[in-house]
Amino acid sequence: MVNTKWGIVAATGGAVSAALLRRRLSQAVRDQEPPQLPAPRYRAGSGSPLLLLHGVGGTWRAWDPVLPLVEPHHDVLAPTLLGHGGGEPLPPGVPVTLDVLVDGVEAELDRAGWGRAHIVGNSLGGWIAIELARRGRASSLVLFSPAGAWTSQRRIAAVALGIRLSVATLARYSAYADLIAGNPLLRRLLLATQVAHPERVDPQAVALTIRASAHAPAVDPLLRTLPRSYLQPLPADHDYPIRVVWAQPDRVIPFEHFGVPILERLPEAGLIHQPGIGHVPMYDEPATIAGQILEVAAGVDQPRPKTVPVDQTSSLDQTRVPAGPKGAAL
Numbered sequence: 001m002v003n004t005k006w007g008i009v010a011a012t013g014g015a016v017s018a019a020l021l022r023r024r025l026s027q028a029v030r031d032q033e034p035p036q037l038p039a040p041r042y043r044a045g046s047g048s049p050l051l052l053l054h055g056v057g058g059t060w061r062a063w064d065p066v067l068p069l070v071e072p073h074h075d076v077l078a079p080t081l082l083g084h085g086g087g088e089p090l091p092p093g094v095p096v097t098l099d100v101l102v103d104g105v106e107a108e109l110d111r112a113g114w115g116r117a118h119i120v121g122n123s124l125g126g127w128i129a130i131e132l133a134r135r136g137r138a139s140s141l142v143l144f145s146p147a148g149a150w151t152s153q154r155r156i157a158a159v160a161l162g163i164r165l166s167v168a169t170l171a172r173y174s175a176y177a178d179l180i181a182g183n184p185l186l187r188r189l190l191l192a193t194q195v196a197h198p199e200r201v202d203p204q205a206v207a208l209t210i211r212a213s214a215h216a217p218a219v220d221p222l223l224r225t226l227p228r229s230y231l232q233p234l235p236a237d238h239d240y241p242i243r244v245v246w247a248q249p250d251r252v253i254p255f256e257h258f259g260v261p262i263l264e265r266l267p268e269a270g271l272i273h274q275p276g277i278g279h280v281p282m283y284d285e286p287a288t289i290a291g292q293i294l295e296v297a298a299g300v301d302q303p304r305p306k307t308v309p310v311d312q313t314s315s316l317d318q319t320r321v322p323a324g325p326k327g328a329a330l
Contacts, residue, residue: 037086037215038208041079041108045071048139048301049117050293051132052078053105053125055147055280057167057219059085059212061205062122065282069290074118074297079108081128084219085212096221098229102131109137118297122280123147123252127231130266133242134234140296141242144289145250145279148231149261159253160223167213167220174214181207193251195278205283233265242269243296245281245289252279 042060050070054062060078070076080087082104083096094100105128109117118140121129126146133141150156170190173180180186181203190206191198213219234242244263246255253259255273263269272292277284 037212038080040086040088041077042067043075043077043112045074045076047072047074048297049112049114050074050076050297051105051109051114051117051119051129052076053119053121053128054078054081054084055123055125056163056222057084057213057216058209058280059087061208062280063282064202064205065286066290066293069286070293073294077108077112077114077117079105081105081125081218083217083222085208085215090218095225096218097225098127098131098222101218101222102128102135106132106135106137118142118293118300120144120293121146122282130231130234133238133240134232138240140240140300142293142296143242143244144281145246145253145259146244146262147226147253147258149265150253150258151261152257153227155257156227160227164220164223167216170210170213171216174211177207177210180210193278194280196247196276196281196284197278201283231262231265234267236267238267241296241299242266243272243292244269245272245274245292247277247279247281248273248275250279 038059038061042063044067050073052060052063052066054060059080063078067076067078081101082088083090083101088104090096091100101124109115109132114137116137116139119129119132119138120142121127122144124147126143127148129138129141129143130146130148132138180190184199187201187203187206188198191201195201244259244266246259248255250259259271263271274281274285274288277288281289
């Protein structure tokens with residue numbers, strides 16, 4: 001009887017504590033100002049045009065750490081993708097596909113008055129960058145762990161499902177974004193697969209990502225169709241440099257399963273395996289990321305004079321990957 005009595009007391013106390021916690025959380029949410037999402041696009045700086053494209057579920061704010069490092073050298077445009085948090089709305093009545101997102105970014109280029117630009121993309125943004133290059137809009141391409149190809153249909157289906165569930169979960173708890181992002185343990189758990197150094201990510205940036213997930217109607221339908229899409233090889237006679245930078249390791253799309261087939265579809269692409277960064281690398285090493293972008297763009301804008309005699313070119317270190325798809329592609 002005594003044990004039963006104290007069990008009832010403990011259960012009652014636990015229920016009361018849980019109710020008080022829910023009340024406190026609800027009050028904290030009510031006390032917050034209405035969530036603010038970023039503007040659909042960001043533009044600043046001066047110089048040759050530079051377009052920055054984020055990954056699925058994100059916003060242009062993913063590039064925040066890199067912006068002050070590239071703006072002194074370039075006219076920078078960073079849009080949020082269609083149907084993502086704070087971005088322009090999706091066209092009504094049109095199924096969400098990769099081509100629809102590419103059309104949206106190409107419209108941004110037209111609005112800016114740019115024919116071509118140095119295009120930089122991360123993850124899904126990398127795939128969109130490749131498609132823009134196919135349409136003749138690229139002066140150069142720098143791709144950080146770009147999506148678009150894989151060696152196993154089952155593997156990409158699992159990745160897409162995992163991202164869908166992750167974004168849906170964040171959206172469900174978006175009202176508690178600041179509380180979640182303010183907790184170091186929860187923040188580390190959320191970022192563990194995305195970045196190499198979770199402690200370097202601003203909590204406000206994490207909160208923004210959580211809030212944006214609740215305003216991203218493109219994400220779920222897009223991730224349902226992407227595994228049935230296919231990245232076709234770029235033409236071998238393209239007139240712009242391509243650099244692929246892959247995180248070492250990448251916990252979202254590992255190089256051996258996703259990077260190898262990507263390179264088979266990017267003729268003459270240079271490859272860099274970059275340690276110390278994650279799949280979304282901008283907060284990990286902003287100076288390194290900016291350096292990769294600026295180096296490739298400068299090679300186009302300010303080409304160095306050729307000093308190597310023609311008969312000695314064969315001695316140069318060739319870090320290019322030949323064309324020719326050899327596996328399943330997305």
